[in-house]
Amino acid sequence: MSSLKPYDAVLLLSFGGPEAPDEVMPFLENVTRGRGIPRERLEEVEVHYQHFGGRSPINDENRLLLANLREQLAAAGAGDVPVYWGNRNWAPFATDALREAHEAGARRVLTVVTSAYPSYSGCRQYREDLAEALITLSREGRSLRIDKIRHYFDQDGFLQPVADSITHALATLPRGSRVVFVTHSIPDAMDDAAGPDGNAYTRTHREACAAVAARVPGSQDWDLVYCSRSGPPSQPWLEPDIGDHLTELKAQGVPGVVVVPIGFVSDHMEVVFDLDTEAEEIARGLDLPFVRAATSGRAPEFAATLAALVVERAAAERGENPERPSMAGAGPWHDVCPANCCSNLRNPDKPAACGVDWVLPIDKNADQAVAPERVNQ
Helix, strand or coil: CCCCCCCCEEEEEECCCCECHHHHHHHHHHHHCCCCCCHHHHHHHHHHHHCCCCECCHHHHHHHHHHHHHHHHHHCCCCCCCEEEEECCCCCEHHHHHHHHHHCCCCEEEEEECCCCCCHHHHHHHHHHHHHHHHHHHHCCCCCEEEECCCCCCCHHHHHHHHHHHHHHHCCCCCCCEEEEEEECCEHHHHHCCCCCCCHHHHHHHHHHHHHHCCCCCCCCEEEEEECCCCCCCCCECCCEHHHHHHHHHHHCCCCEEEECCCCCCCCHHHHHHHHHHHHHHHHHCCCCEEECCCCCCCHHHHHHHHHHHHHHHHHHCCCCCCCCCCCCCCCCCCCECCCCCCCCCCCCCCCCCECCCECCCCCCCCCCCCCCCECC
16 A cells, blocks of 8 residues: 555646746736736736746756655655646646546545745645636546645755755855845735734744754844735835845945745745845845855755655545644644635635635536535545
């Protein structure tokens, strides 16, 4: 018996990104569909991608993670379970990956999302896309049950590679340099709704930052700041911005900075453009020594952690009582998302899979969940 029973497939679910110049605008339109983002804003962001030849680094990062995850699952005795890869916003799309899994005989799928923290954009939006995929497949007569592993911002394999990178970076900078953790900014209202009780996005980031800093030799001052704000000026978003913060640190006399993309599993466009390009240019203009720490996604121990969480969830589904390690003070995150967790503020009734309030429509032509068929998927 496979160590992943009752699951017979794993889905690596990510954001997705373009791989050619002519894919950039269609990709951005996918990302922002239904949100009323002005065309000129999309054109501004398109420039970021074209700066790198119209190719996002995220898909290559996912290909490597996919290979590492398969290797780690095989080492855990689950090499017979296929691992598929699907994206929310660009090929390979999640619905296509799940259709392929179903055609190969899969009926229960465990999802690994490449987002470590709770929030609408980092969790529930992925769950909504899984729900849309399940509705689409149900219309085709395909029945699947989908779960997801718990959030892993508090896992050793996510935290330790970051701490090691910071340690190496600090060795190249003047004594007294500051550690500056960076994550994607979100609207204040989205953080207010994050998690079952609110503010889980900022809380879990601070827990991760503190856990990483504790692993770096010596007493390290650190800050948590934000990048990639995209909302209108009238809408409050999490601050301070990384560029403004670098200017403030220079004014304080800080002799150097290690910029740490703690909010990102791998080198997304927000990392290679917003940090490696824009933030580094700001630091250079300030004559402020700047080193960007590595993300953890390429580290073997990161894939090992994901594999361990897959095995853990499977054991729990079998009725066992697996160990649930957590480096955070609040303890391990829940397996099944509570009702209204990380609420969708624009459309609170939109179905989201992998939660206690998820039901699949019986009516295969329905766009909304209208009656329970299976619960806790």
